[in-house]
Amino acid sequence: MSQFLQVMLSGLATGSIYALVAIGFTLIWQSAKTVNFAQGEFVMLPAFFVLVCTKVLALPLWLALIVALAVTVVVLGVLFKKLVVEPILPSGGIPLTIATMALAIFLKESVKEFYGAEAQPFPPLFPSQTLNVFGAVISLQDICNLVVALAIVVVLTLFLNRTRTGRCMQAAAQNPAVAEILGINVRRMVLYAFLINGALAALASFLITPVYLAKFSNGEVLGLIAFIAAIVGGFNQIRGALAGGLLIGVLDNLTATYVTAEYRAALPLVLLIVVILVRPQGLLGTSEGRAV
Amino acid sequence: MTRLNKRPALLLFLLVLAILAPLGHGNYIIYVLTSWLIFSIAAMGLNLTLGYAGQISLAQASFMAIGAYTTAIMTLAGWHWLIAAPVGMVLCFLVGLVLGYPALRVKGHFLAFVTLAFNTLVFLVLRNEDWLTGGSYGLSSMPRPDFYLFKTLKQLPFYYFTLAVTVVAALVLWGIVRSPWGRAFKALRENPVRAESLGVDTRRITLLAFAIGSAYAGLAGALVSPLVQYIDPGSFGLSQSLRILLMVVVGGSGFFFGPFVGAAVVILLPEMLRFTAGYYLIIYSALVIVMLAYVPNGLIGIGTRLRERFWPQHRARGDLAKGAQLK
Amino acid sequence: MKLVKLLAISATAMAIAGAAHAADTVKVGMIAELSGPGAPSGTNWRDGTRLATEEINADGGILGKQVEVSEFDTQTDPQTSRALVQKAIDDGAYAIWGTVYSGSTMVNMLVAQQNSVPQFVGSEAPAIVQKGNPFVFRTSSGAQKGIPDLTSYFKRTLDAKTVGIAWVNNEFGKGGHDVFAAQMEKLGIKVVADVASEQGQTDYAADVSKLKEAAPAAIFVYMNQEESARFLIEAKKQGLTMPLIGEVTLTEAKVVELAGDAAEGAIAHVGLTASATSVPGIAEFVTKFEAKFNRHPTHDAIKGYIGAWATKYVTEMVGKFDGEAFSNVMHGLCLDAKSYPHMLLDTCWDEHGEMSRPSFMVQVTGGKAEVIGIVNSN
Numbered sequence: 001m002s003q004f005l006q007v008m009l010s011g012l013a014t015g016s017i018y019a020l021v022a023i024g025f026t027l028i029w030q031s032a033k034t035v036n037f038a039q040g041e042f043v044m045l046p047a048f049f050v051l052v053c054t055k056v057l058a059l060p061l062w063l064a065l066i067v068a069l070a071v072t073v074v075v076l077g078v079l080f081k082k083l084v085v086e087p088i089l090p091s092g093g094i095p096l097t098i099a100t101m102a103l104a105i106f107l108k109e110s111v112k113e114f115y116g117a118e119a120q121p122f123p124p125l126f127p128s129q130t131l132n133v134f135g136a137v138i139s140l141q142d143i144c145n146l147v148v149a150l151a152i153v154v155v156l157t158l159f160l161n162r163t164r165t166g167r168c169m170q171a172a173a174q175n176p177a178v179a180e181i182l183g184i185n186v187r188r189m190v191l192y193a194f195l196i197n198g199a200l201a202a203l204a205s206f207l208i209t210p211v212y213l214a215k216f217s218n219g220e221v222l223g224l225i226a227f228i229a230a231i232v233g234g235f236n237q238i239r240g241a242l243a244g245g246l247l248i249g250v251l252d253n254l255t256a257t258y259v260t261a262e263y264r265a266a267l268p269l270v271l272l273i274v275v276i277l278v279r280p281q282g283l284l285g286t287s288e289g290r291a292v
Numbered sequence: 293m294t295r296l297n298k299r300p301a302l303l304l305f306l307l308v309l310a311i312l313a314p315l316g317h318g319n320y321i322i323y324v325l326t327s328w329l330i331f332s333i334a335a336m337g338l339n340l341t342l343g344y345a346g347q348i349s350l351a352q353a354s355f356m357a358i359g360a361y362t363t364a365i366m367t368l369a370g371w372h373w374l375i376a377a378p379v380g381m382v383l384c385f386l387v388g389l390v391l392g393y394p395a396l397r398v399k400g401h402f403l404a405f406v407t408l409a410f411n412t413l414v415f416l417v418l419r420n421e422d423w424l425t426g427g428s429y430g431l432s433s434m435p436r437p438d439f440y441l442f443k444t445l446k447q448l449p450f451y452y453f454t455l456a457v458t459v460v461a462a463l464v465l466w467g468i469v470r471s472p473w474g475r476a477f478k479a480l481r482e483n484p485v486r487a488e489s490l491g492v493d494t495r496r497i498t499l500l501a502f503a504i505g506s507a508y509a510g511l512a513g514a515l516v517s518p519l520v521q522y523i524d525p526g527s528f529g530l531s532q533s534l535r536i537l538l539m540v541v542v543g544g545s546g547f548f549f550g551p552f553v554g555a556a557v558v559i560l561l562p563e564m565l566r567f568t569a570g571y572y573l574i575i576y577s578a579l580v581i582v583m584l585a586y587v588p589n590g591l592i593g594i595g596t597r598l599r600e601r602f603w604p605q606h607r608a609r610g611d612l613a614k615g616a617q618l619k
Numbered sequence: 620m621k622l623v624k625l626l627a628i629s630a631t632a633m634a635i636a637g638a639a640h641a642a643d644t645v646k647v648g649m650i651a652e653l654s655g656p657g658a659p660s661g662t663n664w665r666d667g668t669r670l671a672t673e674e675i676n677a678d679g680g681i682l683g684k685q686v687e688v689s690e691f692d693t694q695t696d697p698q699t700s701r702a703l704v705q706k707a708i709d710d711g712a713y714a715i716w717g718t719v720y721s722g723s724t725m726v727n728m729l730v731a732q733q734n735s736v737p738q739f740v741g742s743e744a745p746a747i748v749q750k751g752n753p754f755v756f757r758t759s760s761g762a763q764k765g766i767p768d769l770t771s772y773f774k775r776t777l778d779a780k781t782v783g784i785a786w787v788n789n790e791f792g793k794g795g796h797d798v799f800a801a802q803m804e805k806l807g808i809k810v811v812a813d814v815a816s817e818q819g820q821t822d823y824a825a826d827v828s829k830l831k832e833a834a835p836a837a838i839f840v841y842m843n844q845e846e847s848a849r850f851l852i853e854a855k856k857q858g859l860t861m862p863l864i865g866e867v868t869l870t871e872a873k874v875v876e877l878a879g880d881a882a883e884g885a886i887a888h889v890g891l892t893a894s895a896t897s898v899p900g901i902a903e904f905v906t907k908f909e910a911k912f913n914r915h916p917t918h919d920a921i922k923g924y925i926g927a928w929a930t931k932y933v934t935e936m937v938g939k940f941d942g943e944a945f946s947n948v949m950h951g952l953c954l955d956a957k958s959y960p961h962m963l964l965d966t967c968w969d970e971h972g973e974m975s976r977p978s979f980m981v982q983v984t985g986g987k988a989e990v991i992g993i994v995n996s997n
Contacts, residue, residue, distance in 0.1 A: 003832045006857070010824030035401050087585035094348060097401065098541050099584045101534055106577035109654070113571060117658035119845035121877050130856055137857045211852065212821045213845055213877050217656065220530075221819055224408065231405060256825035261815045262420045262788060264825075269409035273394070276406060280398040318709035323702050419788065428790035429746065430697075432725065520698045522726040524790070527698055531655075562692075573654065 002135025007253045009133065013142035015249020016149035020204040021226035022233065022241035023153065024197035029235060030173040031193035034085055035097045038104040040223020042197070045107055046072040046205035047122055047214040048115050054123070061123055069202045077198030081191060104219065112216040124210035145207045152203070153242050156196070160238070169193060228268045232275045234285025243284055247271075307459070314451050322447045323519075328559045329451075329458045330515045335539040335551030336465055337508025342537070343546030344469065344477045345501035347396070351407035352536040354414035355384045355506040357528035359513025361418065364431045364523055373437035377514035384510030388503035396499050403502065411530050418525035430524030434517050444518070454515055461511060466548065468504065477501065509536075538580060544590030553591050644687040645680070645940060647672075647930065648707025650717040650727065651741075651923075655695030656818065659844065659873075660719040660919045664741050665690060666912050667923025668716050670904075671961070674928075681931045682940070693718055697726040704730045704738075712736065713940050714930050719919055721747060722790045728755045735942040737949070739926030741919055743867075744794040748971040753946045756929070757974040758922035759890045762795045765866055768978055768994045769839075769888035770802040777862065779836035783812035785826055785850060787842040792818075795841040795866060811835045820846060823853035831857055840865045840885075844917075848877035855881035862886055870981050870988040872915045879986075886982045888994065889918070900956055900963040921963065928961035929954070 025039045036042070049071050053064030084103060088096045126144040130137050160166035171179040172189035180186050212218055225248060233244025248268050256264040275282065314322040334352055341349045362380035367373055395406040418425045425431065436444045437453065444450040468474050479487040480494050488494055517523055535558060543554025565572035587593050649668050652661030668688065676685050689707060693700035700723035704715055708730065714737045718724050721744030731738040732752045739756050740747065745763035747755060759765075773779045782803060786796040792815075803810055812833035814826045827850070830838055840850060840863050847869050854863060863885050868874060870887040904924065908916040932954060937944045953967040966976040980992040 003828050006828045007825055010822070010828075014822045014824070035404070084581060084585075088581075088588070091584065091588040093401070094342070094346065095541075095584045095588045097348060097404065098537065099581050102538065102577040102580040102584075105534075105573055106581070109571075109573040109577065112654070112658060113574060117662055118873060119659075119848070119877055121879065128856075130858075139856050208821075211849070213848060215845060217819060218821070221821065224412070227405070228409070253822070253825045257829055261826070263416055265817055266413055266416050269413050272409045273406060276398065276402055277394040280402070318706075320702060320706035320709045323705055327698070327702070428722070428788070428793045429725070429744075430722065516698070520701060520726065521729070522697060522701070524697060524722050526722060526789075527696060562694075 003257065005134055006136035007257045008250060009136055009138045009142070011250035011253035012246055013138070013145050013249070014253070015246035016146045017204055017208045017245070018222075018225050018229045018249055019242040019245025020149050020152065020200055020207070021222060022229040022245050023156065023238055024200040024204075025227050025230045026235060026238060026241045027193045027200075028197050029230070031169065031190045032081075032085055032089070033093060034089070035093070035100070035227075036197075037097060037100040037223065038107060038219070039201070039226055040219030040221070041104045041107040042076050042201040042219070043205045043208070043222055043226075044214075044216065044219040045076065045111065046202040047209035048111050050206070050209075051115070051120055051122070051214060065125075065206060068206075069199065072202035072205075073195050073198040075198070076201055077195040078191070080198075081194045085194075104223070108216050108219065115216070117216065119213040119215040122209040122214045125206060128210075141210065148203070148207060149242070149245075152200070153238060157238055165189075165192070225268055228272045231282060232268075232271055234282030236286065237282070237284050240282050240284035244282070247283075310455055311452075314448060319447045322451050324559060324563075326447075326451045326454050326519055328555050329454045330512045330519065331536065331539060331555040331559060332552045333458055333461050333515070334509045334512035334536050335543065335555050336461065337505035337512070338536055339505075339540050339543075339545060339547075339551045340465070340468075340508070341502045341505040342540050343550065344474075345480075345498045347498060347502060348401060348404040348537070349407045349502060349505065350404055350530065350533045350537065351391070351411045351414070351506075352509045353528045353530070353532035354411040355388070355509035356513035356516060356532075357414055357418060357523075357525070358384050358387060359510030360517045360523050360528070361425055361431070361513075362510075363514040363517040364434045365424070367434050367437075367517070368431065373514070373518065377511065380514045381507040381510040384513075385503045385507040388506030389499065392499045392502040396495055396502070407533075408530070411528075411533050415525050415529060418528070425525070428524065428526075430522060432522040434521050434523075436518040436521075450519065454519070457511070457515065461508065465508075469548065473497070473500075542580060542583065542590055544592030547590070547592040547596075550590055550592050557591070643684060645682075645684040646707075646710065646712045647686055647688050647927075648691065648704065648710070648712035648715045648717075649688050650691045650693060650700060650703050650707060650715060652695040652718060652720055652723070653690075653692035655693075657693075657695035657718075657720045657723075660741070660917075661693070661695070661717075663917045663919035664717060664719050664923035666908070667916065667920035667925075668927045670908055670911055670920075671924045671927030674961070675931050678931075681934050682938070686931075688716075693720075693723055695720060695723070697723045700724075700727045701730055703727070708734045708736055713934075713942070714738065714945075716923065716926050716930070717741065719922075720791070721794065724755075728752055731755070735946075737930070737942050737945045739929060741922040741926070744790060745798060746794075748973045752972070753950070754942065754972075756926075756949055756968055756972040758926040758929075759867075759918065760974055760976070760978070762866070763798045764973060764975060765888060765890055765978065766795060766798045767802055769864070769866055770799070770806060772864065772886075772888065772980060773803075773808060773837060773839075774806050777837050779808055781809045781811045781833075781835040783814065783830045783833055783835035783838040783861075784810060785814045785816065785830060785838060785840045785842070787818055787820075787846050788815040789818045789843075791843065792841050799839055799841070816842065816846065816850075818843065818846065821849060823850045824857075826850065827853045827857045827859060830854075831859055835861060837862045837864055840869050842868065844868055844871060844873050845877060847871075847874045848882070851878040851881040851885060864888075867918060870983050871917055872988070873917055875983055875986060875988065876915075882983045882986075884983060886980065886991070887988075888978060888980055889988075890976065890978045898956075898964065900960055904963060925962060925966070928959075929966075932959050932962070 021043050028034050028036050046068050049068035050064045053059045053067050084099055088099050126141045128139055130139045168184045169189045172184055172186040176186045229244035229248050230241050234240025251267055255267045314325050338352045341347050359380035362383055363376040366376035391410055395403040419428055444453045476492045476497055539554035539558045542557050544550035562572055651664045672686050672688050680686055691703040700718050704727040715731050716739050719741035721742040724740045724742040724747055732754050737754050739758050741758055743762050745761050786792040812830050814829050816826050865887040867889050869885050875882040933948055937948055949968050950970045954962045955965045956962055964976045968974050978994045979990045981988040982991045
């Protein structure tokens with residue numbers, strides 16, 4: 001029983017990180033119709049910004065985090081949009097998708113060449129004390145990750161539904177032409193989505209790297225799982241991405257513990273194929289704009 | 293009209309070039325040329341999916357794996373390559389149908405996601421089922437095909453064998469693209485709504501294109517097996533699929549000769565950019581992004597654009613050489 | 620037909636250039652995993668060979684000829700590695716240094732064999748020296764040699780009745796896992812938990828909870844560096860109390876750096892360790908490496924270093940550049956650290972190219988791997 005609880009709790013903690021990455025992915029998809037295959041690398045990169053700040057520039061950790069957040073928002077938000085998305089989007093969705101794949105290689109290889117191929121330790125943001133819950137052990141770090149992820153989802157949902165800017169963003173995403181007529185600055189709304197994605201990637205990076213360690217190749221698995229989470233949960237829903245992330249985190253751990261370790265990596269993939277077959281709009285998604 | 297006469301001459305010239313290219317070179321160059329041909333075949337197949345049917349597939353390497361492992365297991369068991377390779381191709385075709393059917397039911401990038409997942413699944417199966425595939429250690433010492441009078445054990449004969457297979461594969465594809473069925477693609481690409489209203493079953497055609505493209509990857513795999521004489525699951529990972537995808541895009545997706553150009557660039561670039569040490573992938577990926585922004589049609593697209601600029605009279609027959617715009 | 624002529628001319632020109640060059644230098648091909656998943660190992664291997672090459676050339680080269688190393692990146696792809704070994708040999712390489720990943724070595728060593736070119740590899744998979752290839756030589760003990768040394772520790776020192784195995788499911792981990800499991804069966808120790816994990820896996824909660832539930836007397840951990848570190852971190856979190864014992868990687872400086880406190884108490888059997896600074900040669904190597912590359916060497920760096928120096932020592936023993944003669948001398952050869960200081964330790968190769976030399980049991984205490992015992996070579 002304590003093992004089951006352990007696996008569930010750990011799965012939720014990991015899943016909350018997947019959710020954070022998946023939410024950013026969903027936002028970009030909704031606002032710019034961009035399938036970002038570099039999403040995993042977007043989460044890998046900010047940790048290295050922090051390391052450059054602390055190791056090379058010798059900044060204190062709190063300042064390094066702020067600087068890295070700002071740099072991430074600029075590089076992965078503004079520059080990504082201006083230098084990659086905007087020039088290529090007119091050629092169509094497929095070239096853009098392929099460009100993000102090339103971008104993933106670019107980011108990965110750059111980090112490897114300019115920082116190093118080996119994994120690096122990363123300072124934890126929260127104390128690594130552990131709590132014992134009915135025989136299962138959960139670290140304060142895990143709890144904080146879960147809380148932060150949930151808080152972000154709540155804040156983001158409130159922002160999108162309750163504020164003027166948020167509703168403008170939604171309108172711009174759903175029907176850019178009509179939104180434009182209604183006087184919404186669509187370009188600005190799209191930019192906001194990219195900025196939020198950058199910030200989410202940075203947060204996810206800061207939360208997981210203490211456990212995952214900073215390595216250039218970290219994005220490969222993370223990116224894949226994040227967009228599986230997005231599709232499984234429902235591409236056009238923020239809470240869908242959350243549900244998908246948590247579900248995959250938990251199922252992955254349950255499979256590895258009780259079913260098979262050799263095929264654990266297959267589970268999210270099988271889940272993806274089944275969802276596409278049975279419910280292509282995702283578990284929580286609505287079918288608008290998805291079905292044929 | 294003059295171009296109609298020029299075209300076969302040009303093709304013949306290229307073929308002669310391909311025959312002469314390896315002469316006088318060491319084994320390494322011949323090896324590189326052979327793998328260029330093999331990847332051209334895989335890229336040709338993907339070009340059908342991406343360039344003509346407008347769908348991203350990220351499983352080309354895993355179809356190569358299916359072809360390679362089928363060929364390896366059968367040839368190691370004593371079957372001739374001429375039997376093993378078609379079995380591998382048919383298997384890829386069938387798997388392609390089964391995989392593509394659900395993914396293509398829904399509009400959007402679903403084939404990309406499903407194939408992405410499939411690539412990893414194939415890797416897991418190849419690694420975990422040791423009894424069949426040799427697991428992480430892979431399979432080795434596959435015999436090279438022997439045609440009694442023509443043995444391909446040495447590097448040079450194997451190159452010519454691969455060249456012959458490539459030429460046949462290219463001719464078949466040329467026939468497919470030019471057939472009425474192939475023309476339905478063009479209709480589909482240029483105006484999907486109109487194509488559908490004219491009775492073109494877009495879904496079925498896209499699915500077939502994907503399955504045929506997968507069979508081409510199977511053929512490439514069937515050639516990798518005897519070339520390298522060692523296969524392991526790691527060689528057919530996602531990065532390999534991505535590499536093939538970028539070959540198609542860089543060469544010019546939708547152009548018949550795009551895959552050959554793209555494969556040449558991807559295979560030879562590490563050689564040419566050796567002086568940049570570890571930076572060549574960074575440079576390459578940056579160039580791909582820049583290219584997609586300015587010339588989404590790839591290198592052949594640049595060529596066509598230049599030609600149209602200087603010899604605009606050729607535009608009338610442009611549709612022969614030019615397939616899909618990457619859209 | 621101009622083309623053929625051109626090709627012929629260029630080939631001749633290349634041959635002449637090669638001959639002119641051959642007068643004062645000897646070529647070596649360094650083929651390693653400089654990019655892709657093997658990059659951490661491959662770059663260390665390369666830097667080890669770079670350091671050695673510099674020293675060898677300062678020392679007058681090999682048989683008076685300066686060593687000219689061409690470096691090639693396999694991208695951790697076996698097919699590419701095979702092509703590159705071919706290229707290095709086409710270019711006239713006298714010896715090959717690399718590769719580190721066993722999957723690549725298994726393929727490219729055939730090419731070196733066909734051309735009678737001696738090859739020093741950093742791979743530890745048992746199969747490499749079991750193929751009857753007379754030109755392949757290890758620079759560290761293979762898993763089938765190192766792990767039996769380790770198993771006596773489980774039997775005698777720990778007197779364990781049950782063990783758990785946590786291993787990474789790639790060709791490296793599988794090799795170690797299979798040898799270890801066979802040894803345990805021979806010794807009558809029961810494997811109560813056998814947990815495979817993926818390369819690049821980040822979440823070890825399920826793995827550790829399974830081991831915790833099975834509660835073996837000791838756990839054998841056989842993974843690559845970051846995976847080892849992540850495993851140790853999770854093991855500490857869930858409070859695994861039994862000894863965690865590894866082969867080579869588990870107590871490496873990089874793992875200790877990554878895992879921090881969580882690495883405390885981890886034990887490993889290491890063939891070569893940069894932490895065995897009580898051995899003068901190793902201490903000197905570590906200092907030189909750190910001065911040159913500004914980081915701590917891993918055992919892959921030491922392997923590359925030894926491979927390069929063994930090339931010099933043995934070639935000079937043979938007295939000429941002859942791959943066949945080189946391989947004949949290598950088999951059954953022992954180089955003692957006194958006369959051949961750059962071998963760092965007394966080192967022997969058997970008739971299959973397997974290497975043996977004294978090895979150590981080390982334990983991490985206070986953030987450093989301390990030697991807790993020396994295992995003599997068998």
